Amino acid sequence: MAQDMTLLWGSGSPPCWRIMIMLEEKELKGYNQKLLSFEKKEHKSKEVLDINPRGQFPAFKYKDYILNESYAACLFLENQFKSQGTKLTPDCPKELALMYQRMFEGFSLLEKTGYVLYYDLIVPENERHESARTRNKEALTTEVKLWEGYLASSSGFLTGKTFSLSDVTVFPNIAYLFRSGLCEKRYPNLAKYYNGLKDRPSIKANWPPHWKESCECQVLLKDI
Ligand SMILES: N[C@@H](CCC(=O)N[C@@H](CS)C(=O)NCC(=O)O)C(=O)O
CATH class of the missing domain: 1.20.1050.10 (Glutathione S-transferase Yfyf (Class Pi); Chain A, domain 2)
Structure with a gap:
């Protein structure tokens, strides 16, 4: 499962960090990840643009599902891995x-x-x-x-x-x-x-x- 996930991220970006916290809480270890550089403008590189046409971090995909918006990624992961790792949604x-x-x-x-x-x-x-x-x-x-x-x-x-x-x-x-x-x-x-x-x-x-x-x-x- 985690092997089907790819995250291209930039250091210090709260949206990237959100997805990483989420993956960790859901025990999704071993996903493909690459730290890229804002300074070198790597958010505008082809490998990012292929996933995120806005040329922004995070660029995240699971299988062929694109989830570049960090809130979308977090909500999707919580939905798909509800009973795995930390329960992150209250019943009340x-x-x-x-x-x-x-x-x-x-x-x-x-x-x-x-x-x-x-x-x-x-x-x-x-x-x-x-x-x-x-x-x-x-x-x-x-x-x-x-x-x-x-x-x-x-x-x-x-x-x-x-x-x-x-x-x-x-x-x-x-x-x-x-x-x-x-x-x-x-x-x-x-x-x-x-x-x-x-x-x-x-x-x-x-x-x-x-x-x-x-x-x-x-x-x-x-x-x-
Ligand atoms: N809406 C996105 C945020 C995307 C975003 O603003 N990314 C910033 C880094 S935190 C970025 O890549 N900025 C560079 C740019 O827009 O050129 C999310 O919440 O996941």
């Missing part, structure tokens, strides 16, 4: 509703993080404005505060009392915030969640390799 409808809700809210968090971290990449030089930078930072701050509140009564997981799909999908976004300098003291609930899960085997085993080195990016969100 109330918990299920909250799990899906937080999973998809995770898009807002990552999108707003990206607007702050990649403003100069997204916006051409002559269209950049300090006011837009400030607005993006304010929007991210509001968003991060929301998540801090969500985690106020957490039992170590984002939703429910066990590790679920909401953790698989959103943990990488939260780790990305801390990697970029989010202040643990200002956001103690997020920090507790992050520190409580960062050594989970599925997460640790797939920690972005280049995050083991320090980098200038580790201060970018210090004022958020």
Whole structure:
């Protein structure tokens, strides 16, 4: 089964990390995988484009099923391997509703993080404005505060009392915030969640390799 899976990935990409956590939780070991480089623009290489026509990581397929969208891949894997490895979907409808809700809210968090971290990449030089930078930072701050509140009564997981799909999908976004300098003291609930899960085997085993080195990016969100 795992031999029928191929993942082309880039280090530090939360969507790639999600799929890797998912595969690990479902005990799908030995899948074909290749770490490629953003710097060398390998996401635009033919081998990626053959799977993902947008030229983005992740490029993932199972048999001849293309599942480049990380949420699609996670939901598919949970459906196909429900009783294998960790059970990631709660039976209780109330918990299920909250799990899906937080999973998809995770898009807002990552999108707003990206607007702050990649403003100069997204916006051409002559269209950049300090006011837009400030607005993006304010929007991210509001968003991060929301998540801090969500985690106020957490039992170590984002939703429910066990590790679920909401953790698989959103943990990488939260780790990305801390990697970029989010202040643990200002956001103690997020920090507790992050520190409580960062050594989970599925997460640790797939920690972005280049995050083991320090980098200038580790201060970018210090004022958020
Ligand atoms: N929608 C995709 C995300 C795809 C994506 O934005 N990938 C980024 C890396 S995190 C990428 O490859 N960016 C390079 C580019 O778009 O050229 C998912 O959630 O799986």
